[in-house]
Amino acid sequence: MDFLTAYDAVPEADAAQRVALLRRKTAMDRAGLLRELRAVRPVFATPLGVFVTRHPDVLEVLSTPEVFTVGVFGPALEEVLGAPFVLSRDGADVHWRERGYGQLVLAPEDAPRVRALTVSLADGVLDAALAGAAERGSATFDLIQDYAWPAAARVAVEYLGFTGIPEETLHSCTRRMQWAFAVNPGGDPDVHTAGTAAGKELHDRVAALIADRRASSESPDDVLGRMLRTRLPAEFGFDDERINANLVGYLTGYQQNATQCVATAIKELAVRPEVLAEAERAAAEPDPARFDAYVWEALRFHPFVPATPRLCVRDHVLAAGTPRRTAIPSGTPVVAWLSSAMFDEDVVESPTEFRTGRPPSHNLVLGYGAHDCLGRYAASVIVPELVRRVLLRPGVRPPPGAEQSMDHAGTPYPQHYTVTAGPEGP
Numbered sequence: 021m022d023f024l025t026a027y028d029a030v031p032e033a034d035a036a037q038r039v040a041l042l043r044r045k046t047a048m049d050r051a052g053l054l055r056e057l058r059a060v061r062p063v064f065a066t067p068l069g070v071f072v073t074r075h076p077d078v079l080e081v082l083s084t085p086e087v088f089t090v091g092v093f094g095p096a097l098e099e100v101l102g103a104p105f106v107l108s109r110d111g112a113d114v115h116w117r118e119r120g121y122g123q124l125v126l127a128p129e130d131a132p133r134v135r136a137l138t139v140s141l142a143d144g145v146l147d148a149a150l151a152g153a154a155e156r157g158s159a160t161f162d163l164i165q166d167y168a169w170p171a172a173a174r175v176a177v178e179y180l181g182f183t184g185i186p187e188e189t190l191h192s193c194t195r196r197m198q199w200a201f202a203v204n205p206g207g208d209p210d211v212h213t214a215g216t217a218a219g220k221e222l223h224d225r226v227a228a229l230i231a232d233r234r235a236s237s238e239s240p241d242d243v244l245g246r247m248l249r250t251r252l253p254a255e256f257g258f259d260d261e262r263i264n265a266n267l268v269g270y271l272t273g274y275q276q277n278a279t280q281c282v283a284t285a286i287k288e289l290a291v292r293p294e295v296l297a298e299a300e301r302a303a304a305e306p307d308p309a310r311f312d313a314y315v316w317e318a319l320r321f322h323p324f325v326p327a328t329p330r331l332c333v334r335d336h337v338l339a340a341g342t343p344r345r346t347a348i349p350s351g352t353p354v355v356a357w358l359s360s361a362m363f364d365e366d367v368v369e370s371p372t373e374f375r376t377g378r379p380p381s382h383n384l385v386l387g388y389g390a391h392d393c394l395g396r397y398a399a400s401v402i403v404p405e406l407v408r409r410v411l412l413r414p415g416v417r418p419p420p421g422a423e424q425s426m427d428h429a430g431t432p433y434p435q436h437y438t439v440t441a442g443p444e445g446p
């Protein structure tokens with residue numbers, strides 16, 4: 021029986037059973053559910069909110085912040101960070117102004133330098149992971165624990181400027197923070213408390229770091245250094261606490277995402293041996309542009325953010341003038357399914373085929389619209405380069421047959437991914 025037939029058979033009044041059915045299907049066959057919804061009920065009202073699954077409608081939700089706000093998770097994010105942030109607000113003050121500020125300090129022209137930094141730091145972490153495997157007499161190592169997160173955190177220390185803060189702290193704090201604001205729909209108080217404690221820990225570390233930097237005559241050439249040198253008019257009230265909230269917010273938008281993207285991109289390439297071979301050839305070219313496209317296309321199949329919720333704050337007709345036209349009342353939570361939009365058969369040609377060179381608007385891995393990724397220029401070099409460093413080592417691959425074997429260790433995201441620590445090849 022298809023999903024909607026089973027769902028519709030449950031009386032509307034039995035919301036608990038409908039939710040259970042929806043959660044089960046989402047966990048077991050999300051791609052199948054979204055395919056069915058796109059075809060049959062592209063705007064789907066559920067007790068969990070309205071699921072929006074088609075490409076133009078997802079874009080409409082994400083680019084209409086005066087109607088669809090981040091109010092679903094904004095308050096939790098503010099509690100976790102202890103302060104407002106671009107991703108916790110919409111409208112004139114924090115969001116509009118500090119988006120501009122973020123575009124200034126996370127400058128596109130940093131990209132070549134960040135790429136070079138990623139090459140050297142990631143190679144060092146990879147060498148250490150291989151040496152660790154050799155010492156243990158092991159033929160494998162854990163790509164996520166031994167490489168992806170420490171390499172991502174090391175880049176964060178050097179580029180964003182978390183000087184002297186242990187990488188372990190950056191990773192474990194952002195993990196608890198991310199879970200508390202982004203993947204705690206039931207509002208589990210323990211998850212929330214752990215997230216706010218982690219946010220406070222990072223805030224306090226960064227406050228001490230800012231005090232040290234202010235007391236020093238040196239001003240390192242990293243994002244924090246740029247923030248401390250930037251003067252905004254006093255009436256904006258942009259003090260060191262705002263610098264702190266923004267820097268910690270940037271890390272929260274980056275660390276877990278980068279870690280997971282490395283593992284899932286390698287998985288998506290490894291399950292397609294012919295594509296992997298092409299990507300390996302592209303990785304060896306001096307210009308990484310052709311290789312990068314493999315990574316972003318791989319992530320289309322497994323994005324870190326498959327869906328992002330919004331709160332409808334004003335009665336709105338979605339997809340007006342189309343057969344999907346749906347009135348959404350104020351107060352309704354809406355789920356914008358990025359992962360579904362990227363497979364919308366009416367917009368994306370042969371969406372299930374792995375193809376580089378698709379139009380940029382078909383790849384929503386870094387979000388879309390009012391809250392799209394502020395770190396996109398950094399992300400667009402760090403993520404592919406972290407993957408490229410691995411593919412340049414022919415001995416480091418998921419073992420044959422274990423390409424899909426990611427261990428979530430009871431958490432919302434993969435925590436372990438075994439790869440071979442074999443000879444490095446010619």
Ligand code: HEM
Nearest residue numbers: 106107270273274277278325328386387391393394395399
């Ligand atoms: C590493 C891979 C990354 C991925 C996959 C990623 C993904 C995303 C996505 C999907 C969004 C949209 C969220 C939404 O609409 O609810 C977003 C927003 C954001 N990202 Fe990233 N991101 C990455 C890296 C970074 C980096 C390097 C930074 C900063 C250094 C960053 C900072 C942000 C911020 C501040 C926002 C919120 C922007 C706003 O609310 O206006 N991200 N990111």
